[in-house]
Amino acid sequence: MKLNSNVICFSLLLWTTLLVTANSDLASDRATLLALRAAAGGRLLLWNLSSSACNWTGVHCVQSRVVELRLPGKGLSGQLPIAIGNLTRLRTLSLRYNALSGPLPSGFAELTSLRNLYLQGNRFSGDIPAFLFSLQNLVRLNLANNNFTGTIPGSITNLTRLATLYLENNHLSGPIPDIGSPTLVQFNVSFNQLNGSIPRGLSSKPKTAFEGNFLCGEPLVSCNGTESENSGSGTKLSGGAIAGIVVGCVLVVLFILILLLFLCKRKGAKKTETRTIVLPRQKEVENxxxxxxxxxxxxxxxxxxxxxxxxxxxxxxxxxxxxxxxxxxxxxxxxxxxxxxxxxxxxxxxxxxxxxxxxxxxxxxxxxxxxxxxxxxxxxxxxxxxxxxxxxxxxxxxxxxxxxxxxxxxxxYMPMGSLSALLHGNRGAGSTPLNWNRRCDIALGAARGIAYLHSKGPGISHGNIKSSNVLLSTSYDARVSDFGLVQLTRPKSTPNRVNGYRAPEVTDAHTVSQKADVYSFGILLLELLTGKAPTNALLNEEGVDLPRWVQSIVQEEWTAEVFDPELVRNQSAEEDMVKLLQLAVDCTVQHPHMRPSMSQMLTRMEELHGHSPEIETDQIHEADVRTYSVDAPSSAND
Known part of the structure; x- marks a missing residue:
């Protein structure tokens, strides 16, 4: 009996120790998450602080330790704290498509269990730290679309399990290390300032993985056995080429001077034949x-x-x-x-x-x-x-x-202004949010206006659909503006169009098809649903590549995270929100012939609008929103 009681006491003591240790580790992980939230301005992280950290949105735990942290497109900014290294059991970290900046903190060196690191679409800067390549378990590393400088560390060859390496659209320079790992499947270093010859181990990668640099060798043009000529800045020119450039510059300057003289003479000749219209009374007010x-x-x-x-x-x-x-x-x-x-x-x-x-x-x-x-x-x-x-x-x-x-x-005159101003300029305390039914009405009204334009003939399109061209009456009825104007402007004006709304096949703003209009309308729907502005749509803000961001979220079956926090309060509308999201995804597919027509979109939206539930004002927590799946094209990126 004495032996049995000792065994029981020892077992109880062991379990108590393990339980205390687990709680202590989880408390440490919780403190680290709160430090990250505070440092990165996570005002959109609707975490219920009274519940376990394992129940927070984007956090996944195993055995009371945080093993996954996924916070894509959450509006995070500022710098990551060094304390992030306390998440020692972390396997996946996804902070893509935020506005995080500064260098990567040295705490990353402690994340020895990390397998997947997705930091693309931020503003990180400085050198890619060598300690990142001490993480032997890394399988996927995506640092694309940031502001990293310096060279690619040679220690990258230490990552023998690496299958994905995306470094495109940074400011990296120098040669590419000889990364000959047979596990490396996905690779891209395009649009940097890299130079020299492409290592033989990477010669089987596609040309697009290297474009926008000063590189030579397979799969690009041959180095002709003179690698040193390309290993510098990649901009060496012959004497004849330099002379040609000088002569060309001189001719351009002469042409400009002649043109200015001609215009001045023409202007002087017209002065005696013209009169000026001047308005005597004026007032200037900025909206x-x-x-x-x-x-x-x-x-x-x-x-x-x-x-x-x-x-x-x-x-x-x-x-x-x-x-x-x-x-x-x-x-x-x-x-x-x-x-x-x-x-x-x-x-x-x-x-x-x-x-x-x-x-x-x-x-x-x-x-x-x-x-x-x-x-x-x-x-x-x-x-x-x-x-x-x-x-x-x-x-x-x-x-x-x-x-x-x-x-x-x-x-x-439309006194309520534009949908863009209402969505992005009316946030914060005291604002009146756009509820689900009102957004549905606006989307349906815009669809009806565009469908009417398209009904006037196959060659008639709007050409410039965006939220700032959807104006609102005092009763919030949608009115589409600026239709029929794209064919009146010069070609040089077309680059000023908002890129985030433009269909990928559009190269000339004067020949925008009706299917391109459908794409732009799909972006408008995504903007209504997510509350996020597309790329280059807001002044002094970068916006989000909405189709790509939405696809990256729904692939993980975290559809609830897509929606504007102002919409998730209405739990009864979840299914209709997901259905409208699916319609938007259908509109923004890459191939025009796969998109529905506006008349088809209008029919489907009217069917959806017919059973849209009434708004409920009770606020619910984002974590309580159920998850639905939305079909979306696959993507190589997380």
Missing amino acids: PADKATGEGGNTTSSGISGAVKKDTVAKSSGTKKLVFFGNTSRVFDLEDLLKASAEVLGKGTFGTAYKATLETGVVVAVKRLKDVMVPEKEFKEKMEVVGAMDHPNLVPVRAYYFGGEEKLLVFD
């Missing part, structure tokens, strides 16, 4: 909501008067007038418009928009077009087509003015 849309830009213009004061109207052409469409009431003329006080609403792809308040109290929106490429006759013909478009979900064009140097369009 703070539009500043968030990327359309605001520089609002130092002096309103409509300042915009048109340089316009020259040839006396011989007679008096210029506003041209009204259809049955539009002609309650004002050009003189009334030029006397109106104006507020700058924003600067967009096709020009600057103003809110004009006439002396009679009438309020209209006026857009001053820039870089118009067509003559007056063709402009008039295209405006007749635009003016004939009549649909409740389009912003009607009421009139236009075509002057020597000024082209103006007059629209109905």
Whole structure:
């Protein structure tokens, strides 16, 4: 009996020790996660601090230790704390598509169990630390799309289990180490400043893995046995080439001088034949909501008067007038418009928009077009087509003015501003969030407007669909604006288009197809669902590659993490949210012929909208949202 009691006591003592140790380790992991959250500004990490860390979103535990931490696209910024090295059992760390910066902390050297490290799409800088390549268990390493400098450490050859190495779109220089590991399957170092010859062990990789550098050898052009000529900066030129460049520069300068002299003479000749239109009264007010849309830009213009004061109207052409469409009431003329006080609403792809308040109290929106490429006759013909478009979900064009140097369009004024301003410029305490039903209504209204445009003929498309071109009435009804304007601007204006909305096949903004419109509309749906802006859509902010980011999340079956935190409060709408997400994914597939038409999209959205549940105001925690699966194309990246 005495022996049995000793055994029992020893067993109890052992289990108690193990339990205390486990709790202590988990407490250490919890403290590290909270330190990471504090250092990286994790305001969007809706962690319930009263529950176990193993229940937090993005955290996965095994035997009371954190083994996976996945926080993609969470808006994290700042630098990672050195304390991250306390997660000693961590196997997978995914912090991709955030705004983290600075060097990688030395604490990474302690993550000896790490197998998968995904840090792409951040702003990390400095050298790639050698201690990273002391992690013998690393299988997948993705540091692409950051600001790393220096060389690729030769110690990378220590990673004998490495299967994925992505270093593209950084600022790395020097040669590529001889990485001949047979396990390396996925590899990309494109668009850096690497030089020299490609190691023989990497010669079987595709050309795209090396482009954008100063490299030679298979699979690129041969080094011709003179590797040293390419091992430096890769920019050595022969004497003849340098002489040719000098001569070319001299010719360009002479051409510019001749062109300037010609323009000056032409301008002087016209001065005696022109008169100036000047607006005597003006007011300038910046709309703070539009500043968030990327359309605001520089609002130092002096309103409509300042915009048109340089316009020259040839006396011989007679008096210029506003041209009204259809049955539009002609309650004002050009003189009334030029006397109106104006507020700058924003600067967009096709020009600057103003809110004009006439002396009679009438309020209209006026857009001053820039870089118009067509003559007056063709402009008039295209405006007749635009003016004939009549649909409740389009912003009607009421009139236009075509002057020597000024082209103006007059629209109905939309007092609620743009969807972009409402989504991205109205956050924080005291704001009124867009609930699920309202977002559904806006999406459906925009779809109806675009489908109407497409119904006018196979060659008619919008060409510039984005959230800043979806305006809202006082009842939050969607009105699509700026339709029919893409064919009026010069080709040099096309790079200013918002890249995040543009379909991958579009190379000329003047020939945007209806299927390209569908792609842009799909991006708009993703923006509504995620609350995130696409790439280059916001002023001074980078935005997110929305299709790629959404695909990376849904592949992990963490669909709930995709949605805007303001939407996850409505638990009853989860299934409809996922269905609309699937429609958006269908719209943004790479191949145009695989996308639905807008009429098909409209039918599917109306079916979805028909049984959309009522909004519930009870707030729930993000961790309580169930997970659904969404079909998405596979991706090599995590």
